[in-house]
Amino acid sequence: MNANGTVTIDTVKDTVYRSCLLLDDENWDGFLELCHESLDYSITAFSPEINRDMIYFSHDYNGLKTLLEQLPKHNTDHSPLKRHVSVYTVDLDEKNGAASSVSSFVVYQNMLDGINSHLDSGENRLFLIGKYYDKFKLDSGRARLMERQARLDTRRLDKGSHFII
Amino acid sequence: MPARNHRQWNDVPGVLKPGEWVDSRIYSDPDIYEEELEKIFKKVWIPVCHESELPEPYDFRTSSIAREPVIVVRGTDNQIRAFLNVCPHRGMMIERRPSGSFKEAQPSGNPKHMTCMFHGWMFDMKGNCAFITRGEDGYQDRLKKENVGLRRLRCEVVFGGFVWVCLNDQVPSGVEEWAAGCFDCIREAVDTEPLEVFHYHKAIIGTNYKLWHDTNSEFYHDYMHYHNRVTGFNDEYFARKNVGFPNGHVNVNSFTVKYEEYEGFESRETLSFPGFPPNQWYMIDFFPGMNFNLRGSALRCDIVTPLGPDKVMIEFRGLGLKSDTPEERRIRIDHHNSIWGPFGRNLHEDLIGVAGQGSTMLPGSEPRRILHGRHEDEFIHDEIGMRHFYDEWGKWMDRSPSNPMEKYMAAAAE
Structure with a gap:
């Protein structure tokens, strides 16, 4: 790995970690700034119950933007989601200005609403586990997200969420 | 009226x-x-899965009804049968996985058999x-082997390929008769050609099962x-009627949904079900708590x-x-998820609603009245669907829903 490759790998990792910090802060605009206009975002899972790959959520850049802008019009569980992420692998395709990464995530709900906030607020509950399968466009020293697949192992999703993962 | 003291709070509100x-x-009552x-x-028919979840001979799917573990298997004759998932030897649960195939051998048993791993008893x-x-x-x-077959359960595959099981051998009617015509509105749509499950997820919610059925049975919560x-409702939306059927089932009539008027949604005219005009929407609230919701291009079942x-x-x-072609399937999935997915718009709100009800009705909570008293000529904000359900519930329980410590009497409101 040459020095430039190392720098690029760090850039990819930085984008993954920054994306999670921005999502943790519900800074949706900030997250979208890390994304390429051709973004394909999805939440998927395999169900052993029905023996089938499933798509739980899927949007392109504009669809995601519209949805995130509509969040204030929805009644929602206000408990913030907090992501703990480890980037496991980064593969570079510098010839084509592309990269991909695989990261493991654990998402906690930092309870605010809960079922009864008198009892639940302040508690953390494990919400989801899974992996990010990300693809990037490398351009001008940036790694912008072209594709994010949040692949869940969790299929018991209880109340679910209006927030993206 | 100002806020009420305890006596006023316990009085019948208005003249209901x-x-x-x-x-x-x-x-909330544990005994109830x-x-x-x-x-x-x-005692009643319960859908436990869909036949597409066990497509091949020797495929199985496990479930439970009223704490009793159930296994559904597809035989070599392609028939789907249901059994208690309990070994007649020492009461071990025979199959522990949610689904799979018995074609493969297990450490304790041979291929093509259900094997209890504990002592290796095998069943065909x-x-x-x-x-x-x-x-x-x-x-x-x-x-001898002849003395220890599994406990078979009544099982029918009907209404779009759902697998229905009844723990009661003496159930007086099949699913068709039990449904009493409530599926007729979507019969052609779901029975013309085979359906297939593309989505599954589960929720465990701190609330009573009937509160979820109530939410599915009333549209007044569109305020939630x-x-x-604010973006998509039109006069037709409110012009639908609740239709009661025998045995506590309810339909909500259809209308043409104009999805393109919902901000953030696209038209769904391109894809539907056989004989089902585009963008129609029927709901079946099935006693004692199941819901079938055919909305344009996707069927949802709770x-x-x-x-x-x-x-x-x-x-x-x-x-x-x-x-479905891959493209058609993708469209159905997108349409399904936008409203009903675990990250969709409506389902999360609905589940917050019933969780909030559950939090105020914990066992031991002070009894209070939950109002089902809206009358609007049976249109969708009329709560007749819930009243119809609870009248049936009262008969089965021989308890009055309005005062469950008294015996059932036909409700005055009906």
């Missing part, structure tokens, strides 16, 4: 009559919950005992779905498994046609 409210103890399992859930796909390990050595001629309400007076598991399925 029994039947126009239920007593919250029906949602246990009685519901015995008197209702062990018809529930016959096929092998008792060291049978003659231990039982001589006192017990503020975004849809199956409830009560886990306590204040706890329910809801399994959510989405279905399309088995013949």
Whole structure:
């Protein structure tokens, strides 16, 4: 790995970690700034119950933007989601200005609403586990997200969420 | 009126009559919950899965009804049969996985058999005992394979390929008769060609199962779905009627949904079900708590498994046609997820609503009235669907929903 490759790998990792910090802060605009206009975002899972790959959520850049802008019009569980992420692998395709990464995530709900906030607020509950399968466009020293697949192992999703993962 | 003191709070509000409210103890009393399992859930037809979840001979799917473990298997004759998932030897659960195939051998048993891993007893796909390990050595001629078949359960595959099971051998009617015509409105759509499940997820919510059914049975809560309400509702939306059927089932009539008017949604005219005009929407609220919701291009099915007076598991399925092209399937999935997915717009709001109800109706909470008293000529904000359900519930339980400590009487409000 040459020095430039190392720098690029760090850039990819930085984008993954920054994306999670921005999502943790519900800074949706900030997250979208890390994304390429051709973004394909999805939440998927395999169900052993029905023996089938499933798509739980899927949007392109504009669809995601519209949805995130509509969040204030929805009644929602206000408990913030907090992501703990480890980037496991980064593969570079510098010839084509592309990269991909695989990261493991654990998402906690930092309870605010809960079922009864008198009892639940302040508690953390494990919400989801899974992996990010990300693809990037490398351009001008940036790694912008072209594709994010949040692949869940969790299929018991209880109340679910209006927030993206 | 100002806020009420305790006596006023316990008075009948306005001039509502029994039947126009239920007593919250029906949602919270542990004894009533246990009685519901015995008197209702062990007596009626319950959908446990869809036939597309076990497409090949030797495929199986496990479930449970009223704490009783159930296994559904597809035989070599392609028939789907249901059994208690309990070994007749020592009561071990025979199959522990949610689904799979018995074609493969297991450490304790041979291929093409259900094998209890504990002592290696094996059963064929018809529930016959096929092998008792060291049978003659231990039982001589006192017990033979013929004496220890599995407990078979009544099972029918009907209404779009759903697998229905009844724990009661003496159930007086099949699913068709039990449904009493409530599926007729979507019959052609779901029975013309095979359906296939494309979506599954589950929720365990701290609420009573009936509160989820109530939410599916009343549309007044469209005030909670503020975004849809302000962007997409039209006069036709409110012009639908609730239609009661025998045995506590309810339909909500269809209308043409103009999805393109919902901000953030696209038209759904391109894809539907056989004989089902585009963008129609029918709901079937099936006693004692199942819901079938055919909305344009996707069919949703909710199956409830009560886990306590204040706890329910809801399994959510989405279905399309088995013949879908990849492109058609993708469209159905997107349409399904936008509203009904675990990260969709409506489902999260609905589940917050019933969780909030559950938190105020815990076992031991003070009894209070839950109002079901809206009358609007049976249009969708009329709460006749819930009143129809609870009248049936009262008959099965021999309890008055408005005062569950008294015996059932036909509700005045009906």
